[in-house]
Amino acid sequence: MSTPATSNKLNGSRHIVLALYKFVKIPSEEIPSLKAQIEEKLRLVKARGTILLAEEGINGTICYAENEAGGPSHDLVKDYLNNHEYFMGIRTRTSYTDTAIFHRLKVKIKKEIVTIGGEIDETDESKKPIGYMSKCEIDPNKMKGTYVKPGKEWDDLCDDPDVVVIDTRNKYEIEIGTFENAINPNTDNFRQFPDWLHRFADKCKEANEEEVPDRCVLNTKSTTEDNARNNNPVPEEDMPIVRKKPKAIAMYCTGGIRCEKSTSYTLAAEVFPKDIPVYHLEGGVLAYLDAHPDEKKSKWKGECFVFDQRVAVTHGLKPSEKYNACHACRRPISTEDMQRDDYVKGVSCRYCKDSANDKSKQRFEMRQKQMDLAQSKGSRHIHDPKELNE
Known part of the structure; x- marks a missing residue:
């Protein structure tokens, strides 16, 4: 349904959609020249999309015509990234579309490649984190959750009533698809997540394990519909009701980068007791959907929101036929909404x-x-x- 105009077709070739990220220390003085080099390489294959560069690494999604890059057996973009001194071992996820899913190419220098919480600066009101955020070092290269493959191992975590599975994405993403039994933090943005996580952990500590043999259940009292709170903590009425202490925490996001950073924070800030292991889905939902083309055998229900013209993808990473995006607010809207x-x-x-x-x-x-x-x-x-x- 969310199909770009036919004028986006390049030379009749199908398009490669490459989602990528890597946490790696890049010296600040090298970033401007690295930005120019990356943009030069990507323009050679007429790539479009957005790449973010920061001292903590690289993140982005781009698309380019398969024949411009040399074909499936010799991809100039992947060859460049995999052979670069900073990007060797970069995490990528490849899918395909008939047309370009971005209008232009942007390579941006940022303070972070994914922003969690907020800057710890008590002297600047605009830079304070939303709610509570521990003053700890967040470095996925030093500390992060244990990877879980997108197969039976992850499905078993979703089925385990003693494991709390947390969707680290925003609520508008979760509304169109999520894993069975997963917790929705009801966040409008990732900056709200640390505060939500600490409050959730406090509820876990207070839970009476003998009261009800269920995992957390969603508090359904909230009627919040607008985005007015996106610079405030998640309201208490939107917090989940915790009825059992977890034996493990498992997190996931779209492509893996947000949950990698959130598990790094979780461990560094000691949000949960040290005897509670923290896991995260390797490659995120995209990896899971890629590995599960048959939705009948999947724990994922619905579709997965993506930040491009496809709006959402389904099992097998097929573009959505149900959702489009509101051109005003960019929220995903269904055929019924239209x-x-x-x-x-x-x-x-x-x-x-x-x-x-x-x-x-x-x-x-x-x-x-x-x-x-x-x-x-x-x-x-x-x-x-x-x-x-x-």
Whole structure:
């Protein structure tokens, strides 16, 4: 359903979608030249997408035509990354689409490749973490949870009533798909996660193991629908009710990077007692769906949100046929959502209809008209001015 315009096709070749990340120490003085080098290499194959560089490593998702990169047996992008002194052993996940899923290429320098909690700076109100965050070193190269393969081993954790499985993604991602028995932290962003985790751990300590032989259950009292709290801790009414102390903690995210950092924090901050092991799904949900093309044999229910024009993928990493994205708020919306009276293409959906002001809606309406006009002419409304041979 979320299919880019046919003008995104390059030379009739299918596109490689490459999700990648690696935590590795990169000297700050080398990052600007490394950024330029990466961008040069990616533009040679007309890659599009976003790459983030920081002193803690690299993260991103890009797409490029298979024949531009040399074909499946000789991929110039993968060869470059795997042979680079900093990126050897980089974690990648490959899938395929008929068209490009990004409009342009961006290589950005950031303070972190994935932001958790917030900066510990008590003198600057804007840099304080959301709620409580321990002052500890977060370095997945030194400390992180134990990897669990995306197969029977992970399924067994999901089925174990004494293991708490935590989805570290945001609530709008979880709404369209998650693992059986997993806990939804109800976070709007990853910055809220450390505070939620400490509060959740406190509930585990207080739980009466003899009271009810169930794992945590979701507190269903909340009616929160907006994003007004995204700079505040998760409200207490959105916290799960804990009825049993866990014997282990297992975390997961889309591609593995968020749960790798969250398990590093969990261990470094000693959030749970040391006798409770901490696991995380190797390669994230994408690895699991890639390894489980048959949804009938899967513990995953629904689809997996991705941050590109596909919006979501299903088992076997097939692009979603059910979800699109609201062009105003970028939330995933279903075919049913688009049939609602409050849906206006490119302008608003049920999630953002009351949050945008009239000026913003007028701007969105004009943008949608420009997009429709460009598509009718067989051209792209958004393009990359630096892309070679354009």
